Amino acid sequence: MDERTLKRSLPWVVATALFMEQLDATTVNTAVPAMAASLHVAPLSLKAVAASYILSLAVGIPVSGWVADRYGSRRVFALAIAVFTIASICCGLAQSARQMVAARILQGAGAARMTPVGRMTIVRAFEKSELLSAMNFVIIPALIGPLLGPTVGGLIVNFASWRVIFFVNVPVGILAQWLVHRYMPDYREEARRPFDWTGLLLFGSGTALLSWLLEIFGEHQIDAEAGVGLFIVSLALLVAYVLHARHTPYPLLRLSLFGTRTFRVSLIGGFITRLGVGGLPFLTPLLFQVGLGLPAWQSGLLMMPTAAAAMGMKFFSAPILKRFGYKCVLVANTVMIGATICLYALVTSESSYAFLTAIGLTLGFFNSLQFTSVNSMAYADIDPEDSSMAATMASSFQQISMSFGLAVGSLVAAWFLGGAPQSDRLAVTAALHHAYLTLGGLTILSSLAFWTLRRGDGANVSGTPAEPH
Known part of the structure; x- marks a missing residue:
């Protein structure tokens, strides 16, 4: 396979696998009530279905870099997809809550290898100057999965069986396997570390x-x-x-990489930013369905402009970063994300669909630019031999920050709701308005994390002229 074909195809290979993972992770929660009824258990007892998947990811991600270095990126990525696909079939066939939890643990073990190994392969295959364009494709699944997941899950549960959610992964997994064996390079470390x-x-x-x-x-x-x-x-x-x-x-995660400024700011700045934006996939459907009284399908459709804008942003992120540089973009863009989140505090039952769509499009646009920038800058000054370690650490931080963001969003909303019942639409709407203002303010403050960057940081990725000495 020639280099041109590799670079044209590899981002699609990784994005296909990651989209399957992200969509599955966000559709399952929608199906919990139907799953509980089918398996004859209380819905709360199925919380272990989500928790077991998260635990499997938390343990498995830090190991992924070492495994890929030892056994090769193609073999490990293909095995991860196979495990995830087989585990999905087991989930769909589960006849008890225990079988479902066991299948989800296996599924998490497969998912834990996908993101870090996929990122590591991208970083090794592309030159620094080409990395931004490649990352544009890889970031999309992480952005649109949480937005489309509840909608897709709700439609499947309404019109078919909850088991279909897991069976949908089978054709996607087969396609991903074919793409891996055709286009995935096999990177590994010659020197074996314990x-x-x-x-x-x-x-x-x-x-x-x-x-x-x-x-x-x-x-x-x-x-x-x-x-x-x-x-x-x-x-x-x-x-x-x-x-x-x-x-x-030879530590599991080499913390000395935090000595590299662009890597450190990327992980820490991205972590802090996700504290503000991580709760939106939870809060926004709550605002639309409980606060405004919209049906679930209509709420899902109102989330789709954010996903569409996130995908469209990949055509603009590279020119924007080349023109203004990482520091300017990340500082200003983080403020814009916070301001956009605050706009949800203006949403009432009288708000037009055009206004709601405009907020969603704006948020998707800025979110996509933010995480494309953060993810690509992380590898700007990382040596090729450290790429698997850097990808593993970035994935670990992202997983933890997503959990933190959801917890922060839940905590803030619950704090403002107080003892009011969730059936009180006015109380829920008022609490969510305050929560959006709080999270928006937190996101604006998180822009301070990017002030430690220098003007020329990431110039080898974005193509921005370096700062003159």
Whole structure:
């Protein structure tokens, strides 16, 4: 396969697999009531279906870089898709809650290899100057999956069986396998490094426990003292990993990469920004359905302009970054995202569909530019031999930040709702308006994280002229 064909096809290979993963992860929650009725259990007891998937991801992602370096990117990526597809079939055939949880754990194990290995392959295959265009394709599934997932899931549950949600993955998985075997390069490290079992125990346990606490937040009644205690334990495990990694020749995650400014700002700045935007896929359907009284299908359609704008933005992000540079774009764009989130506080039952569509389009446009910029800048100054480690660390931070963002959105909305019943549309609408203003303000403040960038940072990716000395 010639280099031109590889570079034209590889982003589509990775995007196809990641879209399957992201869409599946967001459609399942919509089907929980139907699944519970079919499996003869209470809906809350199926919370383990989502939690088990999250836990499997939290433990599996940090291992993915080492596995890809040892066994090769093509083999590991193909195996990840196969495991995910087979696990999807098992989910669709499950006859009990226990079988469903076991299948979801297996599915999470496959998904944990997809994002970091896919990113690592993109970074190795493309020159720095070509990385931005390639990343435009890879970021799209992560943006539109959470937006289309509830709509697709709702339509499937309404017009077919909840089991179809999982069976849809089969043809997509087969297509992805064909693309992998035809176009995926096989990168691996010649020098074999030992596996950090202690690091996996500390970091895996810490992130799994923290992810579980965030996943059950607001949906289970958990004793406050037990919750605080478990939170402290998870932080203690993560701190112990930091101390361990500083004195280990081959750590699970090499924290020394944070010494690279563009990588550090990308991960930390992206993490803080997601605290504001991460709760929107939860809050916005709540505003449309409970606050405004719209049916689920209409609420889903109103989310689609955001996805459409996110896809359309890939044609403009490269010229914008080339013209203005990463620092200028990330500082200004983060403020614009926050301001757009605040616009939802103006939405009432009298708001026109044109106004709602305009907000969705604007938010999708700015979100797409934000995470395309953050994701591509992360690798601007990373050496090729460190790409798998960098991709693993970026994926781990993204997974945790998504959980944090959802928890923050839930907490803020619950705080403003107080003791008012969720059947009170006026109270729900007022609480959500305050939540949007709070999250928008938090997002605007997160722009400060990008001020530490320099004008020429990421110039080798964006093509921006470097800052003169």
